[in-house]
Amino acid sequence: MDFVAGCVGGAAGVLVGHPFDTVKVRLQVQSIDKPLYRGTFHCFQSIIRQESLTGLYKGIGSPMMGLTFINAIVFGVQGNTMRLLAHDTPLNQFLAGAAAGAIQCVICCPMELAKTRMQMQGTGEKKPSRKLYKNSLDCLVRIYKREGVRGVNRGMVTTLIRETPGFGVYFLAYDVLTRSIGFELHDRFMIPKLLFAGGMAGIASWLSTYPVDVIKSRLQADGVGGVNRYSGIADCVRQSVRREGYMVFTRGLTSTLLRAFPVNAATFATVTLILMYARGEGPKDCEEAQPSQLAPTQQEAQPSGL
Template identity: 25%
Template sequence: MSRGNMEGDSSGNQVLPYPVNCDHKMRVTLRRHTTGVVTFGDTGDLCTETDDVDVDLVHQDALKQLLRHGSVLFAGGVAGSVGKTVTAPLSRLTILFQVHSMVSTRHTDRFSPTVSSAFTKVLKNEGILAFWKGNGTSVLHRFPYSAVNFFTFEMIKNGIIAQKHPTFTQHSWTTMFASGAVAGATATVACYPIDLIRTRLATQLNTDIRYTGIRHAVQRISAEEGMVGLYRGMGATLMVTVPNLAINFTLYESLKEYARSLRRSQILPGLTPVEREQAVERHSDMQLSVTDTLLCGGTAGIVSSLVTFPIDVVRRRLQISAIHAENAGIRPTATGIATDLFRTQGVSGFYRGLTPELMKVVPMVGITFGTFERLKKVLTMED
C-alpha cells in the first residue's frame, strides 16, 4: 500500500491515507506514531506496513460486528413472532380452508365455506382460544425462521453490494430479489420440521385429535412415517417461500425507497441548491411512519401471496397427506395432489382460503417489517 502524502494530527502522529474508493463504513484509520508504530483508528483501510497492531481495537470492532449480527437476528425473530401472533386467528382459518376437504371425514363435518361462518363455527365448537391453536408452535417456528430470514437477507444483500457489480446496485430489484430468494431458501430448510408440525396441529379439530402437543407430534410422525416424514412437502414449500420472499423483499424495499423519495420531495421546494443537497443527504435513510411501513409491507405481502397462493395450498395438503392417505403404501406427491385438487374442485380449489389470507397478510407483513426496522434501530443504536 502506498503511503502517499501523510497528514499530521494534533498529537504529532501521521495519518496514513486510505484508498479513495474504499467504503466509508469499512475504513479503519491507520496512524503512524512518532515511535514508528502503526495502529488502528476509527476510520481507514488496513495496512500491511506495520510494526505492531492495536489488537484490542480490532477485538472491539469484531465484538461490535458480533453484537450487530445478534441484534439483527433477535429483531428478526421478535418481529416475526409478533406479526404471527397478532394475525394467528386469520392464519388458522386460512390453513383450515386450504385443507378442509382433507380433514373432513365421515365422522367430522366439512369445514364452513365462508369466513364468517368458519369464524362462528370455530368460536362455538372450540372457544376463543382455538384461534390461537398451534400458535405456540407457530412462534417456535417463526422466531428462528424470521431471524434467519432477515439476517440472511441483510448479509447476502451487503455481500452483493460490496461486489460493486453494475447489475446489483444498492437499491436495484435484482439485488433485493436474489437476496430475498436465498434468505427464503435458507430459512425454510433450517426450520421446516417445525413448520410441518405447526400445520398438523393447526388443522386438528376437537373431533379428531391426533397429536396432543409438539413432543407427541414429533414422536408419532417419526414412528409412523420415519424421520423423512418431518420433511414431507419441503420441496413444495421451497417453491412457495423462495418466490414469495423474493417478491416480498423486492417490493417492500422498492416501495420503501419510493415512499422516502416522496417524503423528501415534500421538504425540498423553496430550498437553495446547497440546502437541497444537504437535506437529501440528511434524509437519505429517513425513518418511515407506521402508516407508510404498513402500506409498503401490506402491498408487498398481497402481491407475493397472490402469486404463490396456489402452490401454498398444494404444499399444505402435502404436509398432512400422510394422515389421510387411504393406502399407507402410497406416498402422495405434489403433482398428484394438484391433479386431484383440480379434478375435484377446479381452479377455485387452488384459491380456497385466499380471503382470510389477504386479510391477514397486510397487518402481518406490515407489523413484521415495522417491528424489525424499529427494533434493529434501537438495538444497533443507528442514527
C-alpha cells in the first residue's frame, strides 16, 4: 500500500508544481551574459507571453511518468526500512529517508535529464522553429543513441549527492513537525496540519541541498545546442563561481520554495490519507482513534519526491 499511496501522491505533486519547476530550471541555466529573465515572476510572465500557458508544462511527461514510480519507491523503501530498523527515532527517520533517496536516483536522474532538456527546448518561442525532441521518451532515446548509457545518466553523481541527504532531511522534518504540532486522528485540524508539515518538510529538504541542484541542472542542460561548456562537476562549480559569484547557488531558489510547499503538502497529505484509509483509520473512525494511531511517520513510520 506504501507504493500505491506514493504513486497517487507523486501525481498530485507533479500537477501542482511543474510550472514552478520549469521556471526554476530556466533561471538556473540561463546565460549570465544575455539573461532572458530578471527574476522568478518575470520568468513566469515571459514564458506565458512568449510560449503560452503550455510553455510552463513543457517536459511534464517525464516527471508524470517518473515521479509516480519514484514516489512509490521512496515511500515504499522508507516505510520498509523503518520497519526493519524497528525503532521510530529521528535518526532512523533520517537514515530511512536517505536510503530511499539514494535508491530512487536510478529513475530520478534520467527522468530529470529528459525533463530539463524538454524545458529548455524552444525557449522564448511560441512555436519552436526546430524541435529536437518530440517528447521525453524520444529525448532519452536520442541521448542514448548519441552518448550511450553514460549520457542517459548524466548528472548521476550530483543527483546522488542531492537526493541522499535531501530525503533524509525531508522525512526527518516531517516527523519532527507532526510530533511538534500534535497530529492526531480525532483533531479537526488534521488535514491543515498534514499540509503544513508536508510543505515545510519540502522547503527544509530543498534548502539543505539546493546548491547541488543548481550544478546538476547545469550539467544536464550542458550540450543543448551542441556546445559543451563543462568537463565535470568541479569544472562546473569553478566556472559558475568565477563568472557569477557564490550567489549563483541561489538561482531559481524563489520559484523552488514557492513550488516546494504546495507540492509536498499535496504529496504528503495524499499519501498519509490513503494509508490511513487503507488501515481503516479514516474520518469515520476518528472519534474512537487513540493518539498512538498517528500519521505514517508516527506509527509504522512510512512517509517523499522533490
